[in-house]
Amino acid sequence: MEISVSSNRKTSEQLRSYRWYGVNDLRSFGHRSRTAQMGYHPSDYMGKPVIAVVNTWSEINSCHTHFKQRVEEVKRGIWQAGGFPVEMPVMTLAEPFQKPTTMLYRNFLAMETEELLKSYPFDGCVLMGGCDKTTPGLLMGAISMDLPAIYLPAGPMLRGNWNGRTLGSGSDTWKYWAELRAGKITEEEWKGIESGIARSPGHCMTMGTASTMTSATEALGLTLSGFSSIPAVDSRHAQFASLTGQRIVEMVWIDQKPSDILTAQSFDNAVTTVLAMSGSTNAIVHLVAVARRAGIDLTTARFDELARITPGLGNLRPAGQYLMEDFFYAGGLRALLVELGELIDGSQMTVNGTTLGENIAGAEIFDDDVIRKRSNPLVASDGLAVLTGNLAPDGAVIKPAAMEAHLQKHRGPAVVFKDYADMAARIDSEELDVTADSVIVLQHAGPVGAPGMPEWGQLPIPQKLLKQGVRDMLRISDARMSGTSYGACVLHVAPESFVGGPLALVKDGDMIEMDVHSRRLHLEVSDAELVARKAAWQPPKRPFERGFGVMHQLHVTQANKGCDFDFLEEPVGAGAQQAPAPVTQTEQTVPSTSSTTRTEPDIH
Numbered sequence: 144m145e146i147s148v149s150s151n152r153k154t155s156e157q158l159r160s161y162r163w164y165g166v167n168d169l170r171s172f173g174h175r176s177r178t179a180q181m182g183y184h185p186s187d188y189m190g191k192p193v194i195a196v197v198n199t200w201s202e203i204n205s206c207h208t209h210f211k212q213r214v215e216e217v218k219r220g221i222w223q224a225g226g227f228p229v230e231m232p233v234m235t236l237a238e239p240f241q242k243p244t245t246m247l248y249r250n251f252l253a254m255e256t257e258e259l260l261k262s263y264p265f266d267g268c269v270l271m272g273g274c275d276k277t278t279p280g281l282l283m284g285a286i287s288m289d290l291p292a293i294y295l296p297a298g299p300m301l302r303g304n305w306n307g308r309t310l311g312s313g314s315d316t317w318k319y320w321a322e323l324r325a326g327k328i329t330e331e332e333w334k335g336i337e338s339g340i341a342r343s344p345g346h347c348m349t350m351g352t353a354s355t356m357t358s359a360t361e362a363l364g365l366t367l368s369g370f371s372s373i374p375a376v377d378s379r380h381a382q383f384a385s386l387t388g389q390r391i392v393e394m395v396w397i398d399q400k401p402s403d404i405l406t407a408q409s410f411d412n413a414v415t416t417v418l419a420m421s422g423s424t425n426a427i428v429h430l431v432a433v434a435r436r437a438g439i440d441l442t443t444a445r446f447d448e449l450a451r452i453t454p455g456l457g458n459l460r461p462a463g464q465y466l467m468e469d470f471f472y473a474g475g476l477r478a479l480l481v482e483l484g485e486l487i488d489g490s491q492m493t494v495n496g497t498t499l500g501e502n503i504a505g506a507e508i509f510d511d512d513v514i515r516k517r518s519n520p521l522v523a524s525d526g527l528a529v530l531t532g533n534l535a536p537d538g539a540v541i542k543p544a545a546m547e548a549h550l551q552k553h554r555g556p557a558v559v560f561k562d563y564a565d566m567a568a569r570i571d572s573e574e575l576d577v578t579a580d581s582v583i584v585l586q587h588a589g590p591v592g593a594p595g596m597p598e599w600g601q602l603p604i605p606q607k608l609l610k611q612g613v614r615d616m617l618r619i620s621d622a623r624m625s626g627t628s629y630g631a632c633v634l635h636v637a638p639e640s641f642v643g644g645p646l647a648l649v650k651d652g653d654m655i656e657m658d659v660h661s662r663r664l665h666l667e668v669s670d671a672e673l674v675a676r677k678a679a680w681q682p683p684k685r686p687f688e689r690g691f692g693v694m695h696q697l698h699v700t701q702a703n704k705g706c707d708f709d710f711l712e713e714p715v716g717a718g719a720q721q722a723p724a725p726v727t728q729t730e731q732t733v734p735s736t737s738s739t740t741r742t743e744p745d746i747h
């Protein structure tokens with residue numbers, strides 16, 4: 144792996160931490176004496192880059208159980224390179240456990256990250272994440288702060304195994320749950336799957352949101368090249384953790400910040416990567432939000448443009464056959480990026496200190512069934528598709544690669560559920576008026592309404608249809624869907640029903656037409672009738688009266704804008720590689736090699 148060393152370096156006096164440790168005043172006496180209280184001699188930290196190791200470990204985050212060990216390896220690298228590591232625990236966002244959804248807390252992790260980096264004496268940071276929302280949350284906060292930052296991906300867990308069969312996170316849960324409900328497997332077999340599907344540390348090893356976002360982050364240039372594909376328990380993962388610690392120290396000395404790396408082209412690289420890996424639909428919401436923190440207006444329309452020209456090469460579940468462990472052995476992300484050729488802009492800078500093109504040069508595919516050649520893609524294009532129409536004026540998303548092909552053009556009568564509780568109560572009723580041609584609609588599952596836009600979008604197929612052998616049908620909601628899920632599920636309908644979007648106006652029996660090829664989602668109800676229904680529509684009561692939820696429901700943006708808080712977005716064009724932000728009185732007294740240092744309050 145190539146890592147560059149620059150000769151244009153800061154001095155110790157130019158470090159941000161100098162304001163805490165280096166000056167000789169009453170406050171710095173306190174900082175030094177309290178650091179001594181922790182057992183450190185000035186020779187441990189004085190004049191050295193102070194590195195925050197931002198760690199999402201907790202005893203309830205099953206995907207990050209190895210982070211207790213990895214943080215020591217990161218710190219080893221930081222010490223080796225002459226830095227001073229400080230571990231900072233942050234919200235863990237454990238996807239399988241947190242209710243109603245980790246998405247409700249993604250922006251709060253971003254805020255926590257930004258505020259920690261801002262308020263303590265840090266010169267740079269290592270961001271330790273992987274489980275779904277941790278990646279975008281950490282990136283969003285670090286980008287807003289714009290200190291040198293490098294991302295450490297948790298790495299995928301090993302392949303699941305049960306009775307000699309390979310199991311994939313999530314995907315096989317949904318698959319065998321449907322089989323159980325259809326009476327095709329026994330309760331005992333279901334319990335066997337439960338004990339074998341997650342058998343090592345690491346994030347979900349299907350091409351779910353975690354693998355999608357860690358791969359996208361590497362393509363963005365924010366992770367050491369090759370790191371995101373390494374399984375969590377592989378010894379090379381530990382080695383890369385140490386290298387990450389070493390590298391962040393150098394990044395501080397040369398002042399390499401996210402704003403020096405992130406461009407519209409690097410986001411195109413990330414989107415192309417997601418599409419080529421048949422990645423999660425959640426990447427749209429997250430990458431749009433991450434880009435907007437950098438002042439880059441990444442739109443859902445751009446996803447759709449790139450989807451039309453990007454082949455699906457990663458033969459990974461749920462769209463394909465294999466798992467991330469296979470992907471690593473087949474050459475990993477570097478090999479896939481090489482195969483994408485001119486679809487990737489290799490001139491973009493990365494945390495390695497070299498360009499993306501330099502990083503991936505010479506990478507090979509070792510199994511071209513797992514990483515397909517462009518001459519034999521899994522799908523020629525349309526890994527994701529953005530639909531619009533009178534049912535989704537601001538767009539909706541579908542994953543054509545992970546649905547039954549005959550549903551890509553479909554027309555059928557709506558079966559409407561007004562919220563999740565209504566659906567749970569009636570979906571399996573023998574009385575439900577539903578056929579395989581019906582279109583199941585779930586309302587009130589969006590960013591404000593659900594609340595937090597949970598992953599309910601893979602709406603269940605009614606049990607009576609399952610027993611008839613139906614395994615896919617058209618389903619529509621303003622929810623998200625787990626990246627490990629599959630099916631003809633239209634997601635992220637914007638604006639959402641809870642705030643009066645057209646999805647709120649759909650009634651049982653209304654005909655709905657969807658056509659992936661023409662990107663159309665149409666409710667066959669006249670404009671006049673829709674106006675009348677809207678006039679009769681009553682805004683529901685907001686779900687929160689206290690806590691984080693109040694801030695969320697007041698400030699969260701719609702899915703097409705990334706569901707960030709409106710007051711945290713960077714104005715488009717004001718972020719990465721744009722005009723420098725103003726500096727405060729305090730900063731003007733501190734020499735800096737930075738050209739784009741963000742505004743900070745007077746910390747003294």
Ligand code: FES
Nearest residue numbers: 206274346347353
């Ligand atoms: Fe953590 Fe899937 S549950 S990544």
